[in-house]
Amino acid sequence: MPPVLTVGSVAFDSIETPYGEVSRVVGGAATYFSVAASFFTDVQIVAVVGEDFGKEQLEVFTGRRIDLSGLQKVPGGTFRWKGKYSSNLNERDTIYTKLNVFEDFSPSVPEVFRESPFVFLANIHPSLQFEVLKQVTNPSFVALDTMNYWIEGTPDALKKVLKHVHVLIINDSEAQELSGCSNLVRAARTIQKLGPKRVVIKRGEYGVLMTRDEGFFAVPAMPLERVCDPTGAGDTFAGGFIGYLAAANKISDEVITQAIVAGSTMASFAVEDFGLDRLLRLTKEEIHERFTEFKHLTFFDPL
Amino acid sequence: MPPVLTVGSVAFDSIETPYGEVSRVVGGAATYFSVAASFFTDVQIVAVVGEDFGKEQLEVFTGRRIDLSGLQKVPGGTFRWKGKYSSNLNERDTIYTKLNVFEDFSPSVPEVFRESPFVFLANIHPSLQFEVLKQVTNPSFVALDTMNYWIEGTPDALKKVLKHVHVLIINDSEAQELSGCSNLVRAARTIQKLGPKRVVIKRGEYGVLMTRDEGFFAVPAMPLERVCDPTGAGDTFAGGFIGYLAAANKISDEVITQAIVAGSTMASFAVEDFGLDRLLRLTKEEIHERFTEFKHLTFFDPL
Numbered sequence: 001m002p003p004v005l006t007v008g009s010v011a012f013d014s015i016e017t018p019y020g021e022v023s024r025v026v027g028g029a030a031t032y033f034s035v036a037a038s039f040f041t042d043v044q045i046v047a048v049v050g051e052d053f054g055k056e057q058l059e060v061f062t063g064r065r066i067d068l069s070g071l072q073k074v075p076g077g078t079f080r081w082k083g084k085y086s087s088n089l090n091e092r093d094t095i096y097t098k099l100n101v102f103e104d105f106s107p108s109v110p111e112v113f114r115e116s117p118f119v120f121l122a123n124i125h126p127s128l129q130f131e132v133l134k135q136v137t138n139p140s141f142v143a144l145d146t147m148n149y150w151i152e153g154t155p156d157a158l159k160k161v162l163k164h165v166h167v168l169i170i171n172d173s174e175a176q177e178l179s180g181c182s183n184l185v186r187a188a189r190t191i192q193k194l195g196p197k198r199v200v201i202k203r204g205e206y207g208v209l210m211t212r213d214e215g216f217f218a219v220p221a222m223p224l225e226r227v228c229d230p231t232g233a234g235d236t237f238a239g240g241f242i243g244y245l246a247a248a249n250k251i252s253d254e255v256i257t258q259a260i261v262a263g264s265t266m267a268s269f270a271v272e273d274f275g276l277d278r279l280l281r282l283t284k285e286e287i288h289e290r291f292t293e294f295k296h297l298t299f300f301d302p303l
Numbered sequence: 304m305p306p307v308l309t310v311g312s313v314a315f316d317s318i319e320t321p322y323g324e325v326s327r328v329v330g331g332a333a334t335y336f337s338v339a340a341s342f343f344t345d346v347q348i349v350a351v352v353g354e355d356f357g358k359e360q361l362e363v364f365t366g367r368r369i370d371l372s373g374l375q376k377v378p379g380g381t382f383r384w385k386g387k388y389s390s391n392l393n394e395r396d397t398i399y400t401k402l403n404v405f406e407d408f409s410p411s412v413p414e415v416f417r418e419s420p421f422v423f424l425a426n427i428h429p430s431l432q433f434e435v436l437k438q439v440t441n442p443s444f445v446a447l448d449t450m451n452y453w454i455e456g457t458p459d460a461l462k463k464v465l466k467h468v469h470v471l472i473i474n475d476s477e478a479q480e481l482s483g484c485s486n487l488v489r490a491a492r493t494i495q496k497l498g499p500k501r502v503v504i505k506r507g508e509y510g511v512l513m514t515r516d517e518g519f520f521a522v523p524a525m526p527l528e529r530v531c532d533p534t535g536a537g538d539t540f541a542g543g544f545i546g547y548l549a550a551a552n553k554i555s556d557e558v559i560t561q562a563i564v565a566g567s568t569m570a571s572f573a574v575e576d577f578g579l580d581r582l583l584r585l586t587k588e589e590i591h592e593r594f595t596e597f598k599h600l601t602f603f604d605p606l
Contacts, residue, residue: 088485182390182391183527183528183529183530184526185526185527185528186528206506206509206510209523209526215596215599216600217600217601217603218600218601219523220509220512220521223487223518223519224488225486225488225489257603257604258603258606260603261603292606293518295603297518297521298520298521298522298601298603299560300520300522300557300560300561300564300601301560302594302595302598303591303594
């Protein structure tokens with residue numbers, strides 16, 4: 001089964017939610033993505049950490065199907081982020097972002113990663129996403145995440161890389177901003193003209209919406225009694241989604257709808273505890289069980 | 304097939320949305336509910352209008368399965384409401400509410416309506432909802448809608464009527480306020496202790512969530528390219544939901560999930576034009592077709 005290559009942040013996160021706080025825990029988009037995707041297929045990370053990222057921190061990757069050959073360690077500090085969530089978890093303030101070693105990051109894709117057919121360009125500067133893409137040989141499936149910061153700040157660089165992307169994974173307000181359309185149907189159709197054949201719109205506690213050749217596919221989020229920390233939920237979704245597709249190694253309508261549910265399943269676990277904690281103790285049996293719960297959540301008989 | 308009895312407002316609405324405005328059109332919770340439910344079964348309205356509600360206005364009910372024996376006409380003006388929606392349609396300001404003839408409304412359920420097994424108590428003063436319920440002989444299915452105004456203003460009267468209700472149909476912020484729980488799973492479980500065995504939570508453009516004996520059932524809203532006016536969508540949902548159940552005359556898990564989709568189907572039409580306009584020109588074929596689209600929107604194969 002083909003591997004998935006990802007480029008993105010590996011970071012130290014500090015997180016405050018109404019349910020507690022954690023300080024300097026391992027996080028970052030590429031980390032959440034890789035841990036989630038590694039339940040389904042082999043993952044190859046391209047990223048950079050500083051000298052403060054030691055053996056203890058590397059343990060989140062240990063014993064999983066994650067190849068760290070593309071994880072550079074350079075002088076300086078690891079990327080750091082601190083965020084604080086509102087009482088209902090629907091909003092968050094960034095307390096600080098310290099790029100540190102990411103400031104001079106020049107991604108280099110190891111030789112053995114370059115044939116990877118599945119690529120996820122996590123949320124970083126669109127020029128870095130493009131640099132990585134240039135080093136990969138004719139990938140059959142490229143997905144990209146981005147954020148308002150790049151949509152507003154570097155629209156040309158973003159549009160350049162989008163031309164080579166098959167699937168854009170984005171949240172609803174970002175889709176509206178990128179397209180200039182407040183209506184999500186029109187937003188998605190407008191984005192498709194920028195390059196991505198498919199648009200996957202993440203709606204947080206409301207679930208996910210995906211364009212199809214005709215109409216849409218939508219799945220609600222799993223209602224959870226305990227939502228502790230939404231950090232990384234979007235990247236965890238992407239990991240489950242693309243990991244599932246790589247494992248199936250086929251992009252039919254049937255497989256891609258299952259993959260959306262696999263991504264939603266993984267994200268529903270991620271939010272149940274702080275940082276990576278829930279994913280790190282997750283089992284394949286639990287994943288299978290919750291996937292089945294999604295069927296129970298959404299199934300109805302046709303008329 | 305058993306009829307559905309409803310009590311609620313029949314009104315003149317004035318509506319402003321980013322897409323235009325209409326003035327003094329027929330609206331009201333009982334009106335939207337009845338028109339929607341009448342596609343599925345016979346409907347009995349208990350409501351009051353003023354002398355300004357003439358033959359022309361009554362035409363919205365004409366030629367439909369709607370019995371107006373319980374529609375009192377009294378001296379004075381019909382209930383009037385004016386609302387203005389925000390640019391994304393997610394918020395609305397009430398410009399005015401004129402109760403008029405509703406101020407002294409004392410609902411009287413006609414003899415022939417009293418055996419109705421299905422009852423929908425639309426959003427009015429909980430004491431009026433209770434008055435109606437007292438006049439109905441042992442109904443097997445009672446659903447109730449309410450709003451923040453009553454949750455805050457008349458909590459005791461609301462809790463009194465809730466003890467006799469099988470299904471509470473409510474939006475998410477109302478569920479949170481009524482239960483004191485921001486988490487919707489806990490909010491729903493808390494509300495169930497007040498009486499309603501089932502809680503149906505309306506989430507606007509995100510769809511509907513319903514409690515089950517075990518877990519939940521959820522359906523996303525149909526993504527629409529043209530959303531013109533959300534007025535009455537919640538009551539239209541209730542009409543499709545309860546109308547479908549009455550037509551099936553059975554409350555199994557299979558039927559009630561189909562009924563949620565039937566309600567979502569009706570609501571998805573209601574928002575496509577101003578006021579009642581889309582519902583008034585709707586056909587059964589269109590309903591059937593969109594119900595099938597909901598299957599296409601949500602179906603995935605189990606693992």
